[in-house]
Amino acid sequence: MSHLSTGAVDAGPRSPEPAAPPRRGFTTLVYVLTAVVPAVIALGLLVAVSGASGRGGTTPAIGTAPIDHTVQLFVSIAMVILAAKVFGRLARRLGQPPVVGEIFAGICLGPSVLGALAPEAVGWLFAPELRPVLQGLADLGLIALMFVVGQESRQTSLRGQGRIAMAIAHAGVAGPFLGGALLAILLYRDWAGPRADPVVFAMFLGSALSITAFPVLARILAERDMLRSMLGRLSMLCAAIADVVAWCLIAAMTAIAGRDTPARAVLTVLLVIVYGVAMVWLGRPWLERIFTALEGRGEPLRLLVLLAGLLLSAAATSAIGIHAIFGAFLYGLCCPAGLLTRLTGQIDMVAGTLLLPFFFVGTGLRMDVWRSGFDAELVGVALLVIVVAMLGKLAGPMLMARSSGLSWHDSTGLGVLLNARGLTELVVLNLGLALGLIGDRLFVALVVMALVTTAMTAPLLGLLDRLRARRHGHARRL
Template sequence: MTKAEHPRASGRSPRGGPPAWRGVVWPLLISAVALGALIAVLGFGLGTPEDLPGAASPDATTGGGGTHPSETILRVTCALAAVAAVAALGGRLARRLGQPPVIGEIAAGLLLGPSALAGLVPASTEVFFPESARPLLSLLAQVGLILFMFAVGSEFDVAELRRSGRVVGVVSQASMVVPFVLGALSALVVYREFAADGIGFIPFAIFLGTAMSITAFPVLARIVQESGLARRPLGTMAMACAAACDVIAWCTLALAMAVAGSGGPWGAVGTVLLAAAVTVVVLRVGRPLVRAAERWADRAQVPVAARVVFLLLLAFSLARLTDVMGVHAIFGAFLAGLLVPHRPGNRMTAVQTGIDSLNRKLLLPLFFVTVGMTVDLTAVTGRAGLLLAGVLVLVVAVVGKLAGTAVTARSAGLPWRTSLGLGVLLNARGVTEIVVLRAGLEAGLINQNAFTVLVVMAVVTTVMTGPALDLLKLSHRRTSAAPGAEAASPVTGEAKEKELV
């Protein structure tokens, strides 16, 4: 055997395996990327436990009669397990009732929070959300939110928007504009009750209009699938309209935060223009680079661990970037997801799907349960002004979204029943609404009472979707037409309507 043919001389391992140098390079590469991910997470603003609200002092975690780190870790683990179990139980119960699992997770949080258990037995909070573990649990909840928005971006089908027809374009715009205008007008009435201290009317009105016009794209996808509408024109139109609404909603939310954080109109314009420029650059330059990195990773047989760290670094880095620009971190996570779109059979897609699956089962339920635990319904029910404001918000949300969509769809030529069904589907706000509300609360656009009322509105509008579809006889969960039945039936007005359903 010549020197060139020797496996060690050629840099390849025996038996035709991968090169021997990978055994040294990959651990170094993974370590470097992991360090970068850690720096990105800390720079993202989540900070160390000492920097977070409600965190214990350094003395409280290191001796001196305080809590030892091992005890804190144990409490975090136990609290995470308890919250995950309650969330799973709530999600399973909601699914049996024909509702999305997120409704059960939020309801579980409401039952654990001051509205129920914590109000009756205050000591129960220490079981699910102990004081010493609260900073780390909040950190994990924020990580779950960022990873969720990253998954939403990767599942977003931009090509579907380009393929959308005239009807979808008109309906999607109306389903966003009508509730936005009504929500902005209702801000004149609820401003004193819902606006955070020191926030101006204009950013508050923009935010409330955005909250009224949201459609929960991820929850809607689940509802469409479970209602048997995934392969029907009604479900396809609803998904395309929801995707367009999400794009507009993120833009208006960015505008509201820019106006609130800039201190003036010119600062807001600058922030929005900067965000738009960064978005264009990231999508134009970043997407080809990510595609090239994927191809190289496939050729070099990069381990799964390195791909995981790369995706985490991408999500948290862009989240930090948009946070620094004055726009919420969830925009950066969503933007990062657009760089890694889902493609069947792609290895990076498989890794991203695995991350999302773990996140949806462990960290994301923690976020929704903690949201529910911060909602205190007793603080709202005891004040007549807040109750009236809540009723007004709910009516405006339902009428603006449902009626605006249905009337526009009918004027575009769709049958009334299909138009109403489209309005019912787009009226579901669910997960996306709660993410937006949480961002508004953290940005100081709304107060805690407004957050409570709007979370209830999001839950109600989502819960009513399934029963409303059944009432309109648009759901196909239980029965479906036999193959060829519609083709054999005479083409009447009712048959044409069935074709659109």
């Protein structure tokens, strides 16, 4: 294309396409004239100018504030992503999914652990001036996560297991929802947030308990090499269906929460339904067409269009009055799955490694065990919540699965898998706290529940395996 010298790539030293043989003395002279002389003159000028009495002399000190914040910001970002990785690897060593460690890292960097040991460190790392940036990174991570969850829910094909999965998923939502609503009656007076009305509080606790951590589930299954097994696929399918139902409930709850009048609540719900229907009926084929047209047009462009759509969909639901995560989830459900597998994987990787740690830290910063009062009552409520959450998620799906023809062993495994709540639960809990539906203390209890139900999944599955192995050994011996 260019006619400019495209000469030998391995041109010899000091002789690139000589038009005239270079004369050493002349070259040196030109070097002195073009490089040395100007440099010397410039230096002389600087010295002369520094002698002259200019306007200067009274150079005011630069406000060092912005520079200091840069230091804090960069150190803070580095610490957060490193801590998440280190704790994630530790968790893996202990046979846990990394997310358990990452959530724990967030709590440790907050007032509950680091703040108790070295309050100045927390104050410096997470200074008020940095909070908007860290919160922004957390928000971006959150909508990236919800997009990935939506995409993964979509990729889960029904493959003939639809009816069983649907029944189990319904049982897996209805049971915990009832449990949560019952809990709400018990806890409303003392543990609800300042803006909770009883119905919304019950809806919130009910849907918070019915959440399954789809991403964590997928990772646990992958680590145990169960992703393609019948049980693995069935539990993914149940989780996907249950998640869609649970998020619809949460969206409805958010739409109602805090509207001044019933009319406004109805309007919000209507807008949400209109947006959802528009996305599924119009957005979905439209997105399919766009991304088909963009195929082979360069990864950066597709990434950009994907992200711009994601941001706008998140902004749309946020503008309607429910949280941005719903728009992100819906967008993930509506984007063509096959075309974007690689891109989704990259977004998942980047969000998981670099953005979600800020969400965990945000959760940790909001969770101050000492300030909220760490007493027997709190422990009691945390235990109660854990038991109700487990009963709801385990019992219903297990019975439903058993009655559909699965063995007791597989039915129990399914219940155990659906019981993992992971970071999806944290999303819901932070939402409830932000909406003023739950108090600080209940927030702590619920975060503990999320951690415990996630952390018990792997050991419980291991226990089930051992039980079966022993029974098999027993049977063989007989």
